[in-house]
Amino acid sequence: MIRKLVARYFVSVVLLVGATGFVYAGPFDGCREYVKLGVPGNDGDPLCRKGYALAHNPETKTAFWVVEHLTREKASAVRARSNDFHPDPDLEEGDRAELADYTKSGFDRGHMAPAGDMRWDEQAMSESFYLSNMSPQVGVGMNRGIWKDLEEKVREWAIQRGELYIYTGPIYEGGIAKTIGKNKVAVPTHFYKVVYDPAHVEAIAFIMPNKKLRTQDMATYIVTIRDVETKTKLNFLSRLKKHIQDVIETVRAEGLWE
Numbered sequence: 001m002i003r004k005l006v007a008r009y010f011v012s013v014v015l016l017v018g019a020t021g022f023v024y025a026g027p028f029d030g031c032r033e034y035v036k037l038g039v040p041g042n043d044g045d046p047l048c049r050k051g052y053a054l055a056h057n058p059e060t061k062t063a064f065w066v067v068e069h070l071t072r073e074k075a076s077a078v079r080a081r082s083n084d085f086h087p088d089p090d091l092e093e094g095d096r097a098e099l100a101d102y103t104k105s106g107f108d109r110g111h112m113a114p115a116g117d118m119r120w121d122e123q124a125m126s127e128s129f130y131l132s133n134m135s136p137q138v139g140v141g142m143n144r145g146i147w148k149d150l151e152e153k154v155r156e157w158a159i160q161r162g163e164l165y166i167y168t169g170p171i172y173e174g175g176i177a178k179t180i181g182k183n184k185v186a187v188p189t190h191f192y193k194v195v196y197d198p199a200h201v202e203a204i205a206f207i208m209p210n211k212k213l214r215t216q217d218m219a220t221y222i223v224t225i226r227d228v229e230t231k232t233k234l235n236f237l238s239r240l241k242k243h244i245q246d247v248i249e250t251v252r253a254e255g256l257w258e
Contacts, residue, residue: 028053033069037165037196038238040065047090047132051124052113054132056088058095060176060186062135065169065234066112075158077120085109088132094183097131101181108144110137110191112168114151135170136180136187141212147191149215150206154195157257167194171207171231192228194236201244204253207231219256225249 027046028035034053044055044064054066087098102109112133118124127133137143158164170188178187187210194205205228208221225236226249237245 034067036069037198037240038235040067040167040234040236040238041232045091045095047088049113049124049127049130049133050121051118051128052133054112056091056096056132058091060170060172061095061097061101061131061183062170062186062188063112063132065167065232066133068113068117068166068168069163070117070154070158070166071163072159072161074117074120075155079119079122079125081115081119082122082125082129083115084126085129085131085134088130091132096183097134097185098181098183099131101183101185102131102134102136103181105136105180107136107180107187108139108142109134110143110147111151112170113166116151116155117166135191136185136210137191138211141214142208142210146208146213146215146218150193150208150218153218153256154193157195157197161197162199163197165196165198165237167196167234167236168192169232169234170210173231190231192232194225194228196237196248201248202253202257203237203248203251204257222253222255224252 028048031048031053041055041064044057047054047056052066052068055064057064088096113128115125115128118128154166169192171190171192173189176186179185180187190207190209192207196203203225205223205225206221207223229235
């Protein structure tokens, strides 16, 4: 039922209303904060959560993209992690990942919008553990290594800079090569993360292979936003003026933000 409504909803995601600017409608009406800079793509089941928004791919059982708006206040919160992993109640069985799919799979349930970013609210924390916000991720050296360290670094940047828009998701280079579980949850070959600082009009982006990596090599995985767009067929920051996009999306950060 959800997928039957997707095309109709996405057509009306953004409506231009006179001199007042853009007003968001459709499935993301309840989380305009996250789609303020545009919806990255028109495919998937749109899901609006308290701490993030995403488009879910019923073929891969993972997200096309997940977007957060992380502020200094959110990143500074100290609520305990809930660890209540559960299937997404807004997705139909057969179109979603189940806990059993990950059991003994050899892969972690890797957050796209991290639980560590949701310490500011109990509901946001709980919803971050929906399996629609997960992708099969190598554990040691990735989910429990460089990726976790990148997430912590992004929170540090949010505290230092005041606010960030963060886009995260899987990449299936060459198509789906491996799945796990009865529901055939697709295992990504890579993961991307795009971080945009609206105050400084700066961005930094990463593409990392889904394997054990060394945290000290993090800077070697910095790419441009256009690199991510090419691999994912998504369009980030589409609400920005084109000449601004052309600058920030084609510049590769020289190193990790200080």
